[in-house]
Amino acid sequence: MRIPILKLHNYLLISIQIDLDDQTAIQFQEDLLSKIHKSGATGVVIDLTSVDIIDSFIAKVLGDVVTMSDLMGAKVVLTGIQPAVAMTLIDLGIHMQSVPTALDLEQGLLKLRQEVEE
Amino acid sequence: MNLRSSVKIQQEWDIVGARQIGRDRAKALGFGTVDQARIATAISELARNIYLYAKNGKIVFETIDDLQHKGIRILAIDCGPGIDDISQVMEDGYSTSGGLGAGLPGVKRLMDQFEINSEPGKGTEIRTVKWVR
Ligand SMILES: Nc1ncnc2c1ncn2[C@@H]1O[C@H](COP(=O)(O)OP(=O)(O)O)[C@@H](O)[C@H]1O
Ligand SMILES: [Mg+2]
Numbered sequence: 001m002r003i004p005i006l007k008l009h010n011y012l013l014i015s016i017q018i019d020l021d022d023q024t025a026i027q028f029q030e031d032l033l034s035k036i037h038k039s040g041a042t043g044v045v046i047d048l049t050s051v052d053i054i055d056s057f058i059a060k061v062l063g064d065v066v067t068m069s070d071l072m073g074a075k076v077v078l079t080g081i082q083p084a085v086a087m088t089l090i091d092l093g094i095h096m097q098s099v100p101t102a103l104d105l106e107q108g109l110l111k112l113r114q115e116v117e118e
Numbered sequence: 119m120n121l122r123s124s125v126k127i128q129q130e131w132d133i134v135g136a137r138q139i140g141r142d143r144a145k146a147l148g149f150g151t152v153d154q155a156r157i158a159t160a161i162s163e164l165a166r167n168i169y170l171y172a173k174n175g176k177i178v179f180e181t182i183d184d185l186q187h188k189g190i191r192i193l194a195i196d197c198g199p200g201i202d203d204i205s206q207v208m209e210d211g212y213s214t215s216g217g218l219g220a221g222l223p224g225v226k227r228l229m230d231q232f233e234i235n236s237e238p239g240k241g242t243e244i245r246t247v248k249w250v251r
Contacts, residue, residue, distance in 0.1 A: 019134055022130050023130060052158075053137060053141075053159055053162060055137075055162040057217065059218065083152070084151050084156075088155050091159075092221075093210050093220050094224075
């Protein structure tokens, strides 16, 4: 299973639509980094609207994706985190404070534009 | 009525299967969306620990539905290496695999009851319960 990565101008857009297993999550991490490298994208939006569970493994993969992309010069914004998912993350003690988030895809793109222009 | 069923955890994909079954059970019992997510997340953590540290084991689901209370009991049972120091693995951030070390302390917060029985060299059994409010 591979998660599609769309390119829009300088940005990469990903909408995660499946229940992520570990292998798919790791594959996605690799695919995204190589796509950033090839395209020279400056921003990435990962939309999690359809994701109804984030456990500590997936949280780690997402956190790592943000850090690695940042190292490669692309800012990542996570969008659409469901209220129930936000609550379980807090129960897990995972705060994701250093990860930029936005309500939806549109807000995410706005945030990217602001961050990248800074 | 107490319904009991179990799933084997032998490969990575079983983690996803177990948490989906748990969520369906929780939904059928009348848990709200947030508690469904809590239960599914707890199962995911317990099943991954079995897969990572014990190689194989099982997750058992028990529906508790009597006159007084309604809830779900989740057991994670393996015959893996066991846990030496239980208070250590319950610390936030403690991991022997480069993980976040958020699993066990997280499951304790996600669920209403939590208990570990483990014997080094023999295996581990974790029992948790979540009550419908
Ligand atoms: N079923 C198990 N059998 C043996 N050891 C375990 C088991 N579950 C957890 N552990 C130990 O407890 C530690 C903490 O587990 P956990 O809180 O889930 O964090 P993580 O999985 O990220 O390391 C693990 O690193 C492992 O050493
Ligand atoms: Mg774990």
